[in-house]
Amino acid sequence: MRPIGSKYLLEEPLGRGATGTVWRARQRETAGAEAAVAGQPGETVAIKVLKEELANDADIVMRFLRERSVLLRLTHPNIVRTRDLVVEGDVLALVMDLVEGPDLHRYIRESGPLTPVAAALLTAQIADALAASHADGVVHRDLKPANVLLAEQNGEMHPMLTDFGIARLADSPGLTRTHEFVGTPAYVAPESAEGRPQTSAVDIYGAGILLYELVTGRPPFAGGTALEVLHRHLSEEPRRPSTVPGPLWTVIERCLSKDPDRRPSAVNLARGLRAVAAGIGVHATPAQIEAAEGVGALLAPDPAPAPVPETPGAADPTQVMSHGAPGAADPTQVLPAGAGAPQYDPAGATSVLPAGGPGAADPTAVLPPVPPNPPQGGQGEDPHPWQSQLRAARDRNEQTQVQYLDPSEDPLRRRPQRRPQQPPHPPQNQQPPQNRQQQPPPYQQQRPAPQRPAPQAYQPQHQPQQYAPPPPPAPQQQYAPPRQQYAPPQPPPQAPAPREPRPPREPRRRSANPVRIPGLGCLKGCLVMIVLFVVAGWLVWELTPLQSWIAEGKGYWEAIGDGVSSFTTWVSDLFDSASTGTGTSSGNTGATGGTGQ
């Protein structure tokens, strides 16, 4: 046996939860005045010894002491009484009444679901406990079958709600630094899952889940991972099992409303459940049946639900302490341990999440369909993950613009069929985006002048004629922006001046002569003409009366021979007469001279 403080002795462990271990213990001596129940030596009690890491945290200890009054004053037949708090050395413990009996989770697992009447009556008692605590401004926030102990009284099950205040303690900044108390995914209200402000309506939601589980044997929203379960809480409506009577379903449905303001108050829930239990039993009178069927009218919401103070204290412990109660605004506190892990046990103990783990900053970050509902506080300066994704998408778009390839550089542009599909080129005078006003355009950043391709790269002469005839002027202006747009703002002085683009080469003209005689060069025209004349002359000679008129029936070649000989004779006579004329002229000159003598 191990002593706890000076007044208690731990005997044997009863069970272990996320925040500590519960022991069967014995009182050594009467407690002091600070205890709610002084007790007697030898009396058996249950003691929850909080984990060492919690006990070593100054924030937790302070919270624990501050919560003392809240924990000790909660007295109700359906609430496990907290008798004393132990804060000694590195020990932090709650001394409670010992409840001999299983918890409700174990009971359902071993005995199966309850009848609708039994479930309604049992939940009505839990609602009684909630009504008492809510009236005192205390919200449980971790309502689940495992936190309902079943004491046997007079042969009847008597549910007793336990673990009040543990959620409040675990909200502390100290826990945030080490481990986070985060509730249990299968029972977490949508507003808790989203990190929205919470009220006592979260306990009504938990009661609805518990009631559903009592009559069906399982909670309505299950899943392979805790995140899946949380997502279903946020987006799915529960389905009515065939075994659930209509009036009871009306109650469950109202408790599980996504809108906390539609959920009934704890008082009205208890009243409605008793009306239902009376109306669906085998001995129900017509009036009771009618009352049960009209249960919806009984389920009025709480006009002033007890608020769960938000937790700015996650960042500011003093503020939390001054409020005297932690909150749950920090959404990291609703994420379970290993939220995305496939080995999630929906019926497991209250989950914890290592601080700084993935998704710790914002559970909605990994719940894509959840509408972006920014947490109300405690998120520091970090942007919401949706903002990060939007920014990333925007950056990708900008990156796309940066990498936009000018069509004159685009090898694909050589394929004419791709040209009409080119995206419109951004206007040359387009202003850069706001967030880049002070920076040169991205393409200028990424394309320093020395590495730039030569201006010739933009010339149409690089486009094969058979694919891309010289483009018309307009498209050329559209796709070939002025060169200075791509040049750096201040080109280095040694940079060579850009050369004038060469004009497109004139297409080569073919020769007018259609006849090609390889190797003959310029004589071919003359030869062809001679042949043509000869052939044409022969045809004329033979086919016209010219033959009889000129040569008196001679043949063509004979006539040509005669013509040639006549021509040569004439030429020789011409030369002869020229030479003779010259001699005659000299003689004449001499005769004239002689005569003169």
Ligand SMILES: Nc1ncnc2c1ncn2[C@@H]1O[C@H](COP(=O)(O)OP(=O)(O)OP(=O)(O)O)[C@@H](O)[C@H]1O
């Ligand atoms: N007052 C009590 N009397 C008898 N048994 C108790 C008492 N309080 C708790 N227990 C038992 O001790 C075990 C552990 O309790 P604990 O509250 O730590 O578990 P839990 O609710 O599953 O954990 P957590 O609340 O941290 O999620 C449970 O099986 C419960 O039945």
